[in-house]
Amino acid sequence: MLSRIKTLTTVVAIAAVAGLGALVANSGAATAVPAEANRVAPEFAGIDQWLNSPPLTMQQLRGKVVLVDFWTYTCVNCVNTLPHVEKLYQKYKDQGLVVVGVHTPEYAFERETKKVKAAIAEYGLHYPVAQDNQYATWNAYGNQYWPAVYLIDKQGHIVYSHFGEGDYDKTEAAVREQLARAG
Helix, strand or coil: CHHHHHHHHHHHHHHHHHHHHHHHHHCCEEEECCHHHCCECCCCCCCCEEECCCCCCHHHHCCCEEEEEEECCCCHHHHHHHHHHHHHHHHHHHHCEEEEEEECCCCHHHHCHHHHHHHHHHCCCCCCEEECCCCHHHHHHCCCCCCEEEEECCCCEEEEEEECCCCHHHHHHHHHHHHHCCC
16 A cells, blocks of 8 residues: 555656646746756757758857747647747848757657648748657757747857747847847
8 A cells, every 4th residue: 555655646746747847838938048058059960851941050050040949830839939930030030040940740640741841831931940750859959848949159059948938029139139249
């Protein structure tokens, strides 16, 4: 009996932590990445296909500010953020901002390239989109949420992240700050 109680307590604790993670994911949590976590952005790994652009690497994007947006086309929260990401791209692309959408499917049917291309057209996305069906880039970032954005400075370090919807002004301010910094 004591063993069952301990197991049940462990399961409840894990569920509580998972629930807290989901709450954070849906709360629109924005964070300026602490200095100790100011790590080099991982390369785009295991990309199945690049859409809207030739293949990109973090190395070749050094000297630019990069916004990496993890999304999937059936996620309502992701769809709600796409116009804001496109707006950032259009507003700042000529000032050195590169936006890369990383489409990481939640469900098996979201792996089909033709459906991702249709979503890109439907939502009017003009920035590069990488199809990450195997979660290689997702895992390299240690990402856990849809949608999630990571802002990378000109030296290639992650300096800001945001999970969920909202705080669009804060994200734009972080982009402007990084663009204003010397390379």
